[in-house]
Amino acid sequence: MKNEVTEYYDKVAVHELERLNNSYSLVEFESTMFLIKKYFPDRGNILDIGSGPGRYSVELAKLGYDMTLLDLSQAELDIAKEQFEYHGLSSHGFHCSCALDLDQFTDEQFDSILVLGPMYHVHDESDRIKIQNNVHRILKKDGIAIFAYINTWGTLKSSLYELSDSFHDENNFKLMLDGDLKLDSQNAFTTVHFTTPPQAIKEMKKSNFEILSYAGAESFISGMNLEIEKVKEKSNDLYKNYIKAAAEYCEKPQYRDATEHLVIVVKK
Template identity: 30%
Template sequence: MCMNKDFNYKELVKKYYTELGIGEWKRLVKDPYHRLEFDTTMYFLKRYLPKMGLILDAGGGPGRYTIELAKLGYDVVLLDLTPKLLEIAKRQIRRAGVKHRVKQILEGSIDDLSMFSDEMFDAVLCLGGALSHILSKASRERAISEIIRVAKREAPIFVSVIGRLAVLISELVNFPQEIEIEDVFRRVRDTGDYYGGYGFAPCHFYLPEELEKSFRGKGVEILEIVGLEGLATLHRKELNRLHKKYPKAWRIWWETHLRTCTHPGAIGISEHILIICKKL
C-alpha cells in the first residue's frame, strides 16, 4: 500500500474505530496497565487545568476524558471523526449524569476547527493519538495550529501521541514475524508513517523530539513532556501482576512512575507521549 493522492486514510481510521466501537470505550480501563495512560493523563490535567471553564476534547472518541472532566465540574465540548464513537459517548454521558455539562458533541476533524472562534476555550485536549492518526504532515501542522488557535491566552493545551520507539519494541516483543514485512517495518522505523493494513489504523508514530519541535515557535510555552506508560512500557503482564498481588509495591511503583515519567528515557520508550503547553 502506498500513500498517493487517492489514499483516503481518514476513511480507514474511521472504519477502524467504527469496528472497534465499545472496545475503544473500554480501552483505557481494561486493566491497570492501560489505566496508566488514563491516570497519568488525569494527574497532569489536574495539575495544569484552571479551576473551572470550557474545555475542548478534540478527538475525544467515546468520551472518557469528557465525562471525567464533566464530573469535576468543567463544561466540555466533544469533537471526533468517528460517528459510532460519538453515539457511544452520548450514551455514556447520559449514563454518567453529566449531560448538562457537555455543551456540544460534534463530528469533525481536528485539522479543521473552523466551527470554533479564536480563543474560545479555557483548555484544549487532543489525547490518545488522535493527532497521530493524521498521516499528512501538512494536515498535522494544520491541526496543531487549529488546536492552539481555539485556546485562550494562558490556556493549557494537552496533546498525546503514539510513540515510535515503543512501536518498534512492540514488534520485537509481540509481533516478531512482522519485522519481516520489511518495507512496512523500515518505513515506520525511518519516517514514523504506517499506512494501515496490519491490524491498526493508519498512523504517524512520533519521536519525542519531533513532537517537541512541532510545537516550538507556535506561540506556546512547552511546560512538560510526559511518557504516559514510562518505565512500565510494554510490561503489561508484569504491571498487572504488581497491581493484583503486591498492593504496597504497586503504590511505590506509582510514586516511581510519577518521578520518572518526565525523564527523557522514559518519554522516549513510552507507548503514549503527552506534551503540555501554555498558549502565550
C-alpha cells in the same frame, strides 16, 4: 485516510471505552490525568478533540469542567453521550467532525484543549501543523493544550509482544529508531503516523506555543504489560502503588522518551 480511520473507530467503539481500564493501559490514563490536573486551570471550558467514547471527558466533567467533545466516529460519540447520561453529566455538545475541521469554533473559545488521538492519524506534517494552529487560535490567552503522539522508540519496546513478526525484516529496527513512519491499514491497525520525541517537539515549535513539558504516558512501566499484570494478580494494593508512581514520574527524563504514547503540554 479519514474514512479508514472513521471505519476503524466505528468498529472498535466499545473496546475503546474499556481499553484504558485494563491493567497495563490504566497507567496511560492515570499519567494523562496527572498532567491535566497539574497543568489545566481548576475550572473552565475544555474541548476534547478526538474524544472517542468520552473516557477523559467524563472524568473531567465529574471534576466540574465544562466539556465539549469532538470525534470523527459517530459510534464513539453515541457511547460518549450514553456515558454522560449514565453519570448524570451535561456537556456543551458532541460534534462529529475531523480534527482538521475546527472552523466551527471561534477564536479564544476554550480555556484548555485535549488532542489525545488525532495527531497519530495524520500523515502530512502540514495537516498536523494546521491542527496545531487552529488549536492555538481557539485557545484563550495563556490556555493550555495537551497533544499526544505515538512514539516509535516506545513502540519498538512494545513490539516484543505486539508486532514481533514484523521484525523478521531487520530494516524495521532502523525505521523505528529513525521515526516519522507513515503506515496504512494494510500495515497497521489503521492509518497511523509514528514519530519520535525530538521530531514531535520540533514540529510543535512550528506553531506559536510555549512548550511547558512533555511526558511518556506509560512511564517506567512501558513495555512491561505482562509484568504489571502479574503484580496486579499478586496484590491490588501493590499494583495501585506502581500505577500511582508511574503517573507521577511520567515527566522524568529517565523514562519519557521510550514510551508508546508521547504527551506534550503547551501554553498559548
